[in-house]
Every structure is written in C-alpha cells, then in structure tokens.
Amino acid sequence: MGVRLNEDRQLVAMIREGIRKKEGYCPCRFERSEDTLCVCKEFREQMADPNFEGYCHCRLYYKTPGAATLEEIPQEQ
Numbered sequence: 374m375g376v377r378l379n380e381d382r383q384l385v386a387m388i389r390e391g392i393r394k395k396e397g398y399c400p401c402r403f404e405r406s407e408d409t410l411c412v413c414k415e416f417r418e419q420m421a422d423p424n425f426e427g428y429c430h431c432r433l434y435y436k437t438p439g440a441a442t443l444e445e446i447p448q449e450q
Contacts, residue, residue: 375437375439377434399430415430419436
C-alpha cells in the first residue's frame with residue numbers, strides 16, 4: 374500500500390522533464406500556483422482519502438488504498 378511511480382519509465386522521464394522545465398509545477402496544468410506545485414494539491418487531497426486508488430493528474434504517481442503520506446512518495450532515482 375502507498376504511493377508509487379507509474380511503471381512506464383518513459384512516461385515518468387517525460388513528466389519529470391516537464392516538471393523540471395516548469396520549475397517544479399505540474400507540466401499538465403497551465404496555472405502556476407501553490408496548488409499546482411508537484412505534488413499538486415489535488416493529489417495531496419486524494420492521498421488523504423484512505424479509499425482513493427488511482428493516478429495523480431499527470432499520471433506520475435499511483436496511490437493504492439490505505440494510508441499514504443508525502444513521505445511515501447518515491448524520490449528521483
């Protein structure tokens with residue numbers, strides 16, 4: 374249980390490059406605000422729901438049911 378990276382390494386590399394180019398903001402969103410800094414507000418709220426299962430907006434992270442915290446999010450490898 375927890376949060377993991379998408380299993381598609383090519384997609385992960387592409388999304389991480391987009392985050393780097395947008396200086397830490399979600400590459401899938403036009404707006405640049407606290408809410409769109411990766412890990413975005415939308416996914417933080419989804420992680421708070423113990424029953425939520427699924428991907429974040431840009432599909433970088435996947436959460437399985439159960440407790441998840443920001444500390445569980447995989448770091449760059």
